[in-house]
Amino acid sequence: MKIYKKIKDGENKKTFLFGMPFSSKEKTVSGYINRRFFGLWKAKKKNYTIRYYLFGLYVWKKRPNTEEVLNELKSYKKNLMTSEEALASNFITLFLKDSNQFNLFYIQNNVFLVIFSNKLFQYDCDFVYNFLHNCLFYSTSFHFKILPPDCALYKEHVDMFKSGNALLYKYIWRYGLVYRTIISNDYEGSDLYLETAYLGLDNYHTDNGRKYLNTPRRKIVKGTTVQNYLNGKTDEEQKKILKAFFDWMFSTYQHSEDKDKLDGKMVDCNLSNFLINGENFIPIDIEFELESGLSKDFCLWYALGRKEVNSPHYKYFMDLYNLKEPTPSNPFWNENKNLEKAAVLNKDLRDKYFTEKYLIPEYD
Numbered sequence: 001m002k003i004y005k006k007i008k009d010g011e012n013k014k015t016f017l018f019g020m021p022f023s024s025k026e027k028t029v030s031g032y033i034n035r036r037f038f039g040l041w042k043a044k045k046k047n048y049t050i051r052y053y054l055f056g057l058y059v060w061k062k063r064p065n066t067e068e069v070l071n072e073l074k075s076y077k078k079n080l081m082t083s084e085e086a087l088a089s090n091f092i093t094l095f096l097k098d099s100n101q102f103n104l105f106y107i108q109n110n111v112f113l114v115i116f117s118n119k120l121f122q123y124d125c126d127f128v129y130n131f132l133h134n135c136l137f138y139s140t141s142f143h144f145k146i147l148p149p150d151c152a153l154y155k156e157h158v159d160m161f162k163s164g165n166a167l168l169y170k171y172i173w174r175y176g177l178v179y180r181t182i183i184s185n186d187y188e189g190s191d192l193y194l195e196t197a198y199l200g201l202d203n204y205h206t207d208n209g210r211k212y213l214n215t216p217r218r219k220i221v222k223g224t225t226v227q228n229y230l231n232g233k234t235d236e237e238q239k240k241i242l243k244a245f246f247d248w249m250f251s252t253y254q255h256s257e258d259k260d261k262l263d264g265k266m267v268d269c270n271l272s273n274f275l276i277n278g279e280n281f282i283p284i285d286i287e288f289e290l291e292s293g294l295s296k297d298f299c300l301w302y303a304l305g306r307k308e309v310n311s312p313h314y315k316y317f318m319d320l321y322n323l324k325e326p327t328p329s330n331p332f333w334n335e336n337k338n339l340e341k342a343a344v345l346n347k348d349l350r351d352k353y354f355t356e357k358y359l360i361p362e363y364d
Contacts, residue, residue, distance in 0.1 A: 104147040104154055104161060106359075107136070113353045115147060116168040117161045123185055123192060127220070131183070135170065150361040153352075167192075171353040176336075176343035177204060177212060178353060179287070184217070192220045196287070200346035207338035209264070209291035221282055223275030230271070239313060245274070246300065246317065248281050255293040262299055264290035269299050270309075297323040 043051050107114045114135060120128055136142065147154045160166040168183040178199040185192055195217035198204075204212065226245055230238050249269070255261035262269075265286050273285040300323055304311035318325070343350075351357050 102158070102162060104158060105144070106147045106153070107132075107142050107144045108354065109142040110354050111173040112142065113171040114168060115153065115157055119161070120167045120183075123167065127192065127222075131168075148359060148361050152358040171199075173350055173354055174198070174212075176339040176341075176346060177201065178346065178349050182217075183220075193217050194220050200342060200349050203345035204342040205338050206291070207336045208334070210288065210336060211264075211291060212288045213265070213286060215286070221275065221277055221284075223277035223282060225272045226274045226276055226281070227271035229276050235312070239316065241276075242304075242313060242317065243320075245271075245281055246303075246321070249299070250296060250321075258293060260297075261293035261295055264293050266294050266299055269294075269303050271303055295326060296321065297326040301326045 102117075104115055104117055106116075112135070114132070147157075149158075157166070157169060165184045165187060166182060167185060168181075170181040170183075172179045172181075179196065180199055181194065181196045183192060183194055194215070196215040198212045198214060201212060226241070230241060233241065249266065250262065253263040253266050255263060265283075267288060267290050268285065273283060275282040275284055297318070300314070300317055300321065303309070304314040304317060317323075
């Protein structure tokens with residue numbers, strides 16, 4: 001008999017093989033559920049690696065073969081295409097419906113909301129496509145409809161779309177806070193701008209130096225992420241690019257009081273959060289920080305060494321910068337009791353943006 005438990009939309013699946021079919025479970029702040037089976041069980045990670053455990057003790061690891069990975073990707077791609085096709089099939093119908101009326105459109109599930117007008121597609125369609133695709137990449141279920149003109153969410157946003165220069169609002173539930181992104185254009189219509197803010201911050205008090213940051217309105221700069229730029233490059237070319245990147249980061253974001261640390265804003269220093277624009281590197285996703293700063297060895301491990309990345313250049317750069325092996329845990333994602341408290345206090349915000357409550361015309 002096998003007992004399956006999927007955790008966080010299939011990112012981690014545990015299979016009980018034999019022993020006592022008894023378990024304990026605990027829901028954590030990140031949404032995961034810990035289960036401990038008294039017997040032999042295996043855990044399949046989202047990178048397809050399989051680990052076997054006996055009475056909760058790790059005993060063996062099996063790396064996936066190419067065929068297994070391809071089958072998993074084909075299955076995921078099929079689900080993703082189903083979602084994209086459903087979205088695309090509604091576009092023409094919704095955009096042409098009631099063409100004399102000023103429509104706002106929304107895409108929503110229980111942790112995600114995007115509101116936009118058809119003006120959005122008059123500006124840089126490649127950027128818009130990539131932005132929406134990245135938003136929906138991990139979503140297998142969502143609603144795509146016209147926002148009812150007499151509902152509270154329409155009334156809250158419509159003036160910024162009509163008389164302002166807003167093109168899109170995005171809301172994401174961040175385990176206790178609502179993270180809002182606004183895409184807008186300048187009045188000449190030639191450039192796009194981005195600004196972000198955490199809603200509900202009044203109910204969050206900094207926990208162990210973990211602060212959430214708002215981003216003032218800034219021009220969106222085009223470029224390629226460092227991660228994507230490395231694709232197709234030789235090993236030596238990759239080393240040269242990474243050397244320039246880490247030299248820039250270690251000098252630009254050097255901690256003011258500790259030579260072994262970086263500014264705490266670099267806590268999410270994965271290579272997809274930085275653009276290459278000519279010879280310049282540009283951070284594009286600074287949403288939080290650690291007030292105490294971030295060790296350089298952790299930064300390099302997080303960018304190259306963790307198992308999700310597993311870069312062959314990790315050891316080379318650890319030696320190059322004379323860094324030690326860090327404790328492989330992200331200090332920002334440790335238990336955050338104050339964020340749990342904020343989640344309770346911000347329940348109305350979560351209901352407002354991620355349920356149908358404020359889509360009902362009668363509710364205001």
